[in-house]
Structure formats: structure tokens, C-alpha cells
Amino acid sequence: xxxxxxxxxxxxxxxxxxxxxxxxxxxxxxxxxxxxxxxxxxxxxxxxxxxxxxxxxxxxxxxxxxxxxxxxxxxxxxxxxxxxxxxxxxxxxxxxxxxxxxxxxxxxxxxxxxxxxxxxxxxxxxxxxxxxxxxxxxxxxxxxxxxxxxxxxxxxxxxxxxxxxxxxxxxxxxxxxxxxxxxxxxxxxxxxxxxxxxxxxxxxxxxxxxxxxxxxxxxxxxxxxxxxxxxxxxxxxxxxxxxxxxxxxxx
Numbered sequence: 342x343x344x345x346x347x348x349x350x351x352x353x354x355x356x357x358x359x360x361x362x363x364x365x366x367x368x369x370x371x372x373x374x375x376x377x378x379x380x381x382x383x384x385x386x387x388x389x390x391x392x393x394x395x396x397x398x399x400x401x402x403x404x405x406x407x408x409x410x411x412x413x414x415x416x417x418x419x420x421x422x423x424x425x426x427x428x429x430x431x432x433x434x435x436x437x438x439x440x441x442x443x444x445x446x447x448x449x450x451x452x453x454x455x456x457x458x459x460x461x462x463x464x465x466x467x468x469x470x471x472x473x474x475x476x477x478x479x480x481x482x483x484x485x486x487x488x489x490x491x492x493x494x495x496x497x498x499x500x501x502x503x504x505x506x507x508x509x510x511x512x513x514x515x516x517x518x519x520x521x522x523x524x525x526x527x528x529x530x531x532x533x534x535x536x537x538x539x540x541x542x543x544x545x546x547x548x549x550x551x552x553x554x555x556x557x558x559x560x561x562x563x564x565x566x567x568x569x570x571x572x573x574x575x576x577x578x579x580x581x582x583x584x585x586x587x588x589x590x591x592x
Contacts, residue, residue, distance in 0.1 A: 364569070369397040370410040371444045372572055375424055377414025392521070392540055399537050429455045430472040433464040434557040435550030437578035438472035440542055445570040454568060462561035463554075475577055476542040480521030482514040482528065483536045493533055500527035509582075511536070515543065544577030552584045559585075 373393045380387035384394055390411070397407050427448055429441040439459075445451040456466045482497070489512055494505050501520040506513045516524045518540045525538045550558055558578060565574045 364567075365400055366397075366402050366406060367569070368444075368572060369393070369400060369402055370406060370413075371424065373397060373407060373410035374414040375426065375444055377411045378422070378424075379414075382411045382415040396537070396539050399535075427451065428469070428473070429466060430469060431459050431464055431466040432472070433459070433462070433561045433576065433578070435554030435578065436548050437550055437558055437576050438475045438544070438548070439464065439561070439565070440472055440476055440575040441565055441571055442542075442573045442575075443568075443570045444572050451568075451570045455565065455571070458561065458564040458568065462564060463557040464561050473542075475546070476544055476575055478518045479541060479543040480516035480518050480524065480538070481541045481543065482516070482521070482525055482538040483508075484512040484514065484528075484533060485536060486510045486512045489533060493531075494528070496527040496531040496533070497524050500524045541573070542575040544575070547577050547579040550578045550580050552587070555580050555584050555587075 376390040376393045384391045423446040459466045500523050502514050502516045502524045504515040
């Protein structure tokens with residue numbers, strides 16, 4: 342097992358909060374619509390759609406909502422055609438590299454608002470390619486660390502998982518993106534309950550951020566994740582547990 346930063350744990354809890362579920366469903370539906378538009382409406386034949394639908398199911402999104410999002414993507418609606426994927430790269434307080442993935446119908450508006458979020462919280466937006474090289478596409482599965490131990494995750498290793506790490510009160514299983522579905526299936530077949538599974542841009546290495554920069558960095562992460570057009574935010578920071586807890590409580 343390796344490392345722990347608690348960031349995945351905090352982000353997971355925030356994403357599951359009932360108070361934000363309406364916004365979460367909107368973002369999930371948009372991702373499903375774009376996946377269906379770009380690769381077709383078959384979950385079996387379109388891996389990107391399959392992952393988006395599974396992520397929505399993990400968040401308890403109603404089946405009708407999921408189907409409507411697929412139908413919107415495979416239909417002729419102007420709203421689906423207008424949505425485009427765009428990425429933003431920059432640095433946060435403490436030198437943390439941040440990669441933002443958005444789905445927007447107005448690139449100029451979203452770009453301006455993302456830049457403002459960086460600048461307002463002590464960060465700076467960079468040029469395309471400035472930080473993306475520090476990340477790689479990986480499969481990430483989160484499990485309840487209070488219920489399971491490393492021994493319970495042997496089926497994941499046998500199915501191709503590459504690493505198991507602690508992240509707060511979660512266990513984090515990392516796989517090649519192409520192995521995500523197989524590793525998840527192996528865990529669930531062995532009786533292990535998966536809290537979430539998704540393809541994520543994981544950092545190749547981390548930057549430790551200290552107490553003086555952590556509060557502003559967390560505020561920046563919150564501002565980006567709460568933006569209506571932002572689909573996901575990836576960062577390479579590691580904050581000692583006691584500092585992260587203190588900063589999260591203060592924020």
C-alpha cells in the first residue's frame with residue numbers, strides 16, 4: 342500500500358452530499374449526453390458512455406434521467422450539438438498543478454470564469470500543455486477503508502490492479518484505464534462493495550503543500566468543482582492529514 346492525502350476522501354463525501362445532488366445530476370447528465378453524441382447510444386459498444394452511465398448509477402441517478410441524457414445525445418437536439426469538451430491547465434497555491442475538464446456551450450464564458458477562479462484564489466491559469474504532462478489516464482476505484490483491508494482486495498490485484506493506497510477513510514485502487522471494468526467486476530464478484538469507479542487523470546508525482554497555502558488551495562479546488570460547466574478537477578498536491586483537516590474545517 343502507498344501514500345495517503347485524504348483529498349479523494351473529502352471530494353467523494355462532498356460529491357455524495359444530498360445538498361449538491363441536483364447539481365451533480367446535471368453534470369452527470371451532460372457527460373452522458375456528450376458521450377452518447379460522440380460515440381453512439383449503446384452502453385456496450387461505447388466504453389466512454391458505459392463509464393459515464395456507471396458513474397451516474399453510483400450516484401443513484403434515476404434510470405429515467407440517464408435514458409433522457411442518452412436520448413438527448415443521440416437525437417438531433419441543438420443543445421447536445423452545442424456542448425464541447427475543453428480543458429484548462431494551471432497552478433494553485435503552493436505550486437500544485439491543476440487540470441480542469443469542462444463541458445460547455447460557451448467556451449469564452451467558461452474560460453473567463455475558470456481564469457477568475459484561479460486568480461481569485463491565489464493561482465494562475467497556464468497555456469495548454471503546461472501541466473497535462475504531469476498526469477496520466479488511470480482507472481480509480483474507491484472503497485470503504487473501515488470495512489475492508491488490503492487482504493480483501495486480492496481479487497483486484499489478480500484482475501490487473503496496479504496499486505492500493507489509503508486516502509483518508511477510503512481505500513483507493515488504481516488500474517490501467519482499460520482494466521477498470523474488469524477490476525471492478527472482480528471486486529464486486531468477491532462481495533466487495535465499490536463506492537465509486539471512474540477513469541481519472543492521476544498525477545505521476547505529488548507536490549507537498551504546507552499549512553500556509555492549503556486553505557487557499559482548497560478554496561480554489563472548491564470554486565472549480567462547484568462551477569456548473571466543470572466536469573472534473575485533477576491536482577497533484579499532497580497535504581499532511583492534520584493540515585488538510587484543519588484547512589477543510591476552516592473553509
